[in-house]
Amino acid sequence: MVLELIKNATLLITLCWMQGFITRYINERSMSGKLISGILFGAACVIGMSVPLTLAHGLIFDGRTVVLSMAAFFGGPLVGLIAGALAGAYRLWLGGISAHIGLLNVLMPVLMGLAYRHACKTGRVSFTLPSLLVFAVLVQGLQILILLLLPSEHLNLSRHYAFLPLLVVLIPSTLLLGFLLEDIRQQKLDREALRKSEAQLRAITEAVPDLSMVLDEEGRYLEIKAPDNNLLVAGGEGLLGRRVVDVLASSQAEMFMQFIALTLASDQPQTLEYELQTPAGWRVFEGRARRLDTTVDGKRALVLMARDITERVALELDRRIAAIAFESPQGMMITDASTRILKVNRAFSQISGYSQDDVVGQSTRMLGSGRQGAEFYQRMWHSLNETGLWEGEIWNRRKNGEIFPEWLTIGSVLNEQGLVTNYVASLVDISERKNAEQKILHMAFYDPLTGLPNRRLLRDRLEQAAALCRRKGHYCALIFLDLDDFKNVNDVYGHQVGDELLCQVAERLKHTVRELDTVARLGGDEFVIMLEGLESIAEEAGSQVEHIGSKLLLALREPYEVDGQQFFNSASLGVVLFNDEQHSVDQLMQCADLSMYSAKSAGKNTLSFYDPRMQEVVSHRLQLEQDMRRGLAAGEFVLYLQAQMNQRGELQGAEALVRWQHPERGLLGPGTFIEIAERSGLIAELDQYVLKQGCNLLASWAQQPHLAGLSLAVNISSRLLFKDDFIEVLQQKLHSSQANPHRLKLEITESLLLADKNEAAVRMQTLQALGIRFSIDDFGTGYSSLAYLQHLPLEQLKIDQSFVRDLPGSASSLAIIRAILALAHSLGLEAIAEGVETEEQHDLLLANGCKNFQGYLFSKPMAVAAFEALEICQR
CATH class of the missing domain: 3.30.450.20 (PAS domain)
Structure with a gap:
């Protein structure tokens, strides 16, 4: 019995599996699909009932409850009713004593299947093994209860042969068929989902304007999809099956292979930005890759989606540039x-x-x-x-x-x-x-100390005034003003006091002249005043200038007070009148300058008008300056020497003096050219010339035993001492000439030390370390403090000849000389008197402790050869 029922159930399950296999290709949600499904389930029941387990005529048993319950559960009401109707109709056609009971066993599983379906749909139960088992037990239990309606003889027969096989076979069959149909249904759903996913993916892939590529671990192109082949290397021709190393440059291929390895080693998508030369030009791409979970032809692979971001990169670059430019x-x-x-x-x-x-x-x-x-x-x-x-x-x-x-x-x-x-x-x-332009303009045209117009602005106003006075016929005047003895203020009290005094002078000048007049400062203590709009007659214009000049002299004679101390400094004024453009600005300024020097020569504190004869002096001076420049280059200046003796009448050395062997004017003394050299700035060059000659002379004396012990004194100016390269140049001269620096003595004046005493001390100490000695020339004639004698590396004081000249008749000169000698002795300094011309002077100096002498009494200044030939040099 059990075996026969198992065969029947197996047949039905097989038929239902075939039905499920067939329905996977139809749409069960459509009406036609439901009809076909219902007919197939009903046909399976009919076939099952055609080979039943028969206990008596009309008393048959089969697995229809299993099929109909699952048909209703999986197919729904329409499928269940169609299957039930076919099964019921066939059962009625079979007839027999249990036909009505057979119809109940057709209706009952359909209703139970629909109830189970509803419970699962509403979430009351889930389609699981326990729930399906309970469902199967209920269905088969209800079938047995329905069989209790059989007549007693058939009921006993069924109870004895059918009840247990029904439970043993049909409950597992229900479970088996349920999970079989569920699996078929789930596969169909998965296939539909897969088809839907593939369709969506295909649509997305075709809609997205990105390159899509599948590459294996060797960098081989397995699949390529491109919205535009111009975005592929070489237009995409022949890429499939080739590797990136075969189609890309080595650097790019290496980058891609590293990216492929990184992507295959990671569970996360990887991104890459790269540039590529394509038929569309040089393009920038943003790639995003994810490894495939399966291998392709036995090799790991990845999917790469690449988007052309060339325009975006360009826009981003433009945006960054614009942002940077905006925040400039x-x-x-x-x-x-x-x-x-x-x-x-x-x-x-x-x-x-x-x-x-x-x-x-x-x-x-x-x-x-x-x-x-x-x-x-x-x-x-x-x-x-x-x-x-x-x-x-x-x-x-x-x-x-x-x-x-x-x-x-x-x-x-x-x-x-x-x-x-x-x-x-x-x-x-x-x-x-x-502001800077205004400052530059002010610096260009105004004096930084006094705020007055400078030379440049004065020249401009002079040119305008010359043109204006020619048109209107009025005279103008140019006044050169120089403070008298201003150098003494700087020398004694320093430049800071001198600058303050100059500022007070500027204020007085501005308040003395008219608003339309110009007061300018050329530099130092030189001021220029330009008077405009004077009378048209020269005599009357001259009277106006004389009146204004008198006011200027009076204002400048008033005492000045700086740092609680009073100063009295008068001024010398030189004037030139003009009322045309015949004379250039330079000529006018030369004339005014010349007349100012005429005022100084006249005793200072006075006003002098320009005399044409002064121009001859100016021309002579300018010519002499030009001759000096040429003479220095041509070596026309020669060394003269004057002997220096000790108290025993022994020659100690000589002072180097300079003379100019002028090719036209003959031998010229220093009084002719020293002032011009100082005014023109040639004094430093002249000193350098004398030093060079002196070093050569010392080197020559060193080779002559009777002259080797002599020293040579050379005068140097402040311009030379404070030159930046003076020390280096002097060292070079000593080195090149091989002169002994211990035999070289540099003579400086007191006023030289006042320019910058500290800097002078530093330079003198540096030179002293080389062996060079220093002497103060014209000592006693300056205005400086004697404190510098304690701090400077001095070895000798030179008594000025103005004190010696008055001996023996001047008691005051003798007193000054005694004071100088006492000071030198107390400080351990050597003293030498210059200008000694008579035996009386020599004896008096010797009697008061002076041990060194220089003057005509011993020798006049003479050429080197004549000096070396002196008897005193031959001893």
Whole structure:
């Protein structure tokens, strides 16, 4: 019995499996699909009932309850009813004593299947093994209860042979068929989902404008999809099956292989940005890759989606450049077409003081200073409307109310229709530049100490005045003013006091002359006054100048007070009148300068008008200066020596003096050219010349035993001592000549030390370390403090000949000489008297402790050869 029922159930399950296999290719949700499914389930029941387990005529048992319950559960009401109707109809056709009970066993599983379906749909139960087992037990239990309606003889027969097989076979069959149909249904759902996913993926792939590629671990192209083949290497021809190393440059291929290895080693998608030369040009791509979970032809592979981002990169670059440009050091402002401010940068806020919140939405008129009139803005807008650009200098107002100048550039932004949509303005605060320009202008045309016009501005005003007076017939006057004895103030009290005195002089001059006149400072203590608008008759103009000059002299004679100390410094004035352009500016200034020196020669504190004869002196001086430059280059200056003796009448050395062997004027003494050398700046060059000759002479004496012990004293000026390269140049001269520095003595004046005592001390100590000695020339005639004698590396004081000359008749000169000798003795310094011409002078000096002498008594200055031939040199 059990075996027969198992065969029947197996047949039905097989038929239902075939039915499920067939229905996977039809749409069960459609009406036709449901009809076909219901007919197939019903047919399976009919076939099952055609080979039943028969206990008596009309008493049959089969697995229809299993099939019908699952048909209703999986197919729904329509499928269940169709299957049930076919099964019921066939059972009625079979007839027999249990036909009505057979119909109940057709209806009951259909209803139970629908109830189970509803419970699962509503979430009350889940389709699981336990729930399906309970369902199977209920169905078969109800079938047995229905069988209890059989007549007793058939009931006993069924109870004895059928009840247990029904439970043993049909319950497992229900479970088996349920999971079999569920698996078929799930496979169908998976296939539908897969087809749907593939369709969506295909649609997405075709809709997205990206390159899609599948590459294996060797970098081989397995699949390529491109919206445009021009984005592929070589247009994509022949790429499939080839590797990246075969089609890309080595550097790019290496990059791709590293990227492939990184992607295959990671569970996460990887990104890559790369550049590629394509038929469409050089393009930039952004790639995103994910490894495949399965292998392709036994090799790991990945999917790479690459998007052409060339335009995006270019736009991003433009955006960054624009952002950087907008945040430039220049103030930037963007407005709409109505000049309402839309955006400003940080530089704008720093320049104007307004934050972005202060100005956004406001009109640019809020920045106006009111300095420019309506015509200015009309010209600005005319330029903007005509050319789309305007730039220029404008005055605007800061948030704190300060008005400042700026350089403003405005450009128009047009849309496709050519209409203005925005204005972009850049601005630069030029306050510092304008201040610098004013300072530069002031420095170029004004004296930094006194604030008076300088030489450049004076020349410009002189040219204008000369042209004006020629047109109007009026005279003008040029006055050169030089303070008398101002050098003494600088020498004694220092340059700081001298500068303050010069500032007071400038103030007095400005308050003494008229407003239309010009007071200028050329440098040092030299001032120039230009008087304009004088009378048209020379005599009357001269009287005016004389009157103004008298006022100037009177004002300048008043005492000056600096740091609590009074100074009395008069002035010498030189005047030249002019009323035409026949004389150049340089000529006028030379004439005024010359007349000023004439005033000094006349006793100072006076005014002197220009005399044409003065020009001859000027011309002579200029010619002599030119001759000096030529003479230095040609070696026309020669060394003269004057002997220096000790108290025993022994020759100790000589002082080097210079003479000029002029090719036309013969031998010239220092009185002819030293002043010109100092005025022209040639004095340092002349000193260098004498030093070189002196070093050569010392080197020559070193080779002669009777002269080797002599020293040589050489005078040097402040210009030479304070030259930057003086020490190095002197060392070079000593080295090249092989002269003994211990035999070289440098004579300096007291006034030289006042320029910069500290710097002088440093330089003198450096030279002393080389063996060079120092002597103070003309000692006692200066105005300096004697404190420098304690700090400077001096070895000798030279008593000025003005004191020696008056001996023995002048008691005051003798007293000064005694004081100098006592000072030298107390400081351990050597003293030498110059200008000794008589035995009386020599004896008196010797009696008072002087041990060294120089003067005509022993020898006059003479040429080197004559000096070396002296008897005293041969001893």
